[in-house]
Amino acid sequence: MTVSSGDKSTFDPQSTFSCSHEPLLPRPDSSCRNRMDKDTEEHGPVPIHWDATPEDHGHIPIIDFSSYSLLKGAVDEDELQPLATQLVQAFSTVGFVYLRNHGIPAALVSRTFEAADKFFALPEEVKTKFSRPADKSHGWVCLERERVTMERPGDLKEAFNVRPPQATEKLWPSEEVPEFQQASLQLYDKCRQLSLRIIELMARGLNIQDVSNFLSLHDKIGTAANGTMMRILHYPPLPERVKPGQIRCGEHTDYGEITILFQDAVGGLEVQSCEGKYVPAPPIPDTVVVNIGDLMQRWTADKLASTMHRVLLPETEEGQKSHRRSIAFFVHPNKDTTIASLDGSNKYPPIKAGEYLDERLTSTYGGRKSEEKTVN
Ligand SMILES: O=C(O)CCC(=O)C(=O)O
Numbered sequence: 506m507t508v509s510s511g512d513k514s515t516f517d518p519q520s521t522f523s524c525s526h527e528p529l530l531p532r533p534d535s536s537c538r539n540r541m542d543k544d545t546e547e548h549g550p551v552p553i554h555w556d557a558t559p560e561d562h563g564h565i566p567i568i569d570f571s572s573y574s575l576l577k578g579a580v581d582e583d584e585l586q587p588l589a590t591q592l593v594q595a596f597s598t599v600g601f602v603y604l605r606n607h608g609i610p611a612a613l614v615s616r617t618f619e620a621a622d623k624f625f626a627l628p629e630e631v632k633t634k635f636s637r638p639a640d641k642s643h644g645w646v647c648l649e650r651e652r653v654t655m656e657r658p659g660d661l662k663e664a665f666n667v668r669p670p671q672a673t674e675k676l677w678p679s680e681e682v683p684e685f686q687q688a689s690l691q692l693y694d695k696c697r698q699l700s701l702r703i704i705e706l707m708a709r710g711l712n713i714q715d716v717s718n719f720l721s722l723h724d725k726i727g728t729a730a731n732g733t734m735m736r737i738l739h740y741p742p743l744p745e746r747v748k749p750g751q752i753r754c755g756e757h758t759d760y761g762e763i764t765i766l767f768q769d770a771v772g773g774l775e776v777q778s779c780e781g782k783y784v785p786a787p788p789i790p791d792t793v794v795v796n797i798g799d800l801m802q803r804w805t806a807d808k809l810a811s812t813m814h815r816v817l818l819p820e821t822e823e824g825q826k827s828h829r830r831s832i833a834f835f836v837h838p839n840k841d842t843t844i845a846s847l848d849g850s851n852k853y854p855p856i857k858a859g860e861y862l863d864e865r866l867t868s869t870y871g872g873r874k875s876e877e878k879t880v881n
């Protein structure tokens with residue numbers, strides 16, 4: 506595969522934007538300690554008991570999702586509550602889980618990766634035709650275009666953002682890689698279905714009283730009224746000269762509610778532990794990684810943890826010559842959802858999901874306001 510080194514001359518720090526995240530703003534308190542001692546008083550419109558203090562594992566648990574797999578015909582309600590409890594336990598400590606037996610077909614993930622490989626291998630001038638337009642988030646984002654922490658140079662990655670409502674025909678490489686659009690949209694839809702199941706279980710595990718109502722706040726995924734986006738990421742082999750401090754994806758937290766992440770067999774992802782140390786989150790066959798984003802941490806008044814993570818450069822010579830790919834599905838509630846502390850604590854002022862993103866982006870990028878540019 507040939508990979509262009511990217512057009513560094515067009516790199517514009519003012520217009521860089523994060524993959525999903527914004528590491529510089531003061532974030533809700535994410536220390537493991539504070540997350541546990543919630544005021545469990547009932548007040549506010551949706552009183553919730555945050556009861557048991559979960560144990561702090563400091564590593565990423567693997568959870569068997571088979572009771573609520575997308576492939577499961579009849580669901581046994583009795584099996585869902587333990588699963589919900591396990592999920593919330595993990596999300597309130599490490600903030601990350603691996604899900605096994607989730608039901609998204611591995612063949613569909615491979616097809617999407619393979620189609621994306623063909624796209625990323627196209628010459629720069631061809632990929633440019635599919636560049637993400639300034640006012641939209643769908644499309645190609647070139648190498649080093651983004652940096653997720655201002656302390657580092659641009660990330661050594663390129664991306665193809667998939668936002669179905671913005672994906673006009675001319676933003677798909679239909680002639681160059683005809684199968685890309687169909688595979689991506691099919692995977693987007695499977696991820697949508699899985700995310701709804703995860704969100705339903707999270708709601709149960711959080712003792713949200715009206716679970717169906719909570720779920721309905723996500724019924725516009727895939728339309729313009731919801732900012733959910735899938736990103737196919739390509740980390741090419743390392744260029745001859747890597748800038749000081751440059752890595753594949755800088756330290757960050759994700760913006761949204763939850764993220765579903767598929768990684769290929771090449772490692773590099775690291776997740777911060779409660780002690781502040783970065784620990785590898787290696788690829789585990791037939792699993793997806795799921796993590797909490799900042800919006801969900803805020804919504805749950807810091808009960809659930811949006812945890813810092815990054816993708817390091819490979820250490821071995823062989824690794825440095827390898828491509829790494831991942832697919833991240835960044836889930837958001839519908840833009841008109843009011844994000845008010847679910848425990849009624851008013852820890853953070855209520856804000857609309859759409860405005861929240863706008864605000865984050867404005868603070869970071871000095872007036873670049875449209876969430877359409879960078880929603881993830
Ligand atoms: O590529 C990965 O494994 C992680 C990417 C990531 O964290 C992101 O895009 O937010």
Ligand SMILES: [Fe+2]
Pocket residue numbers: 524525526757758759814
């Ligand atoms: Fe991330």
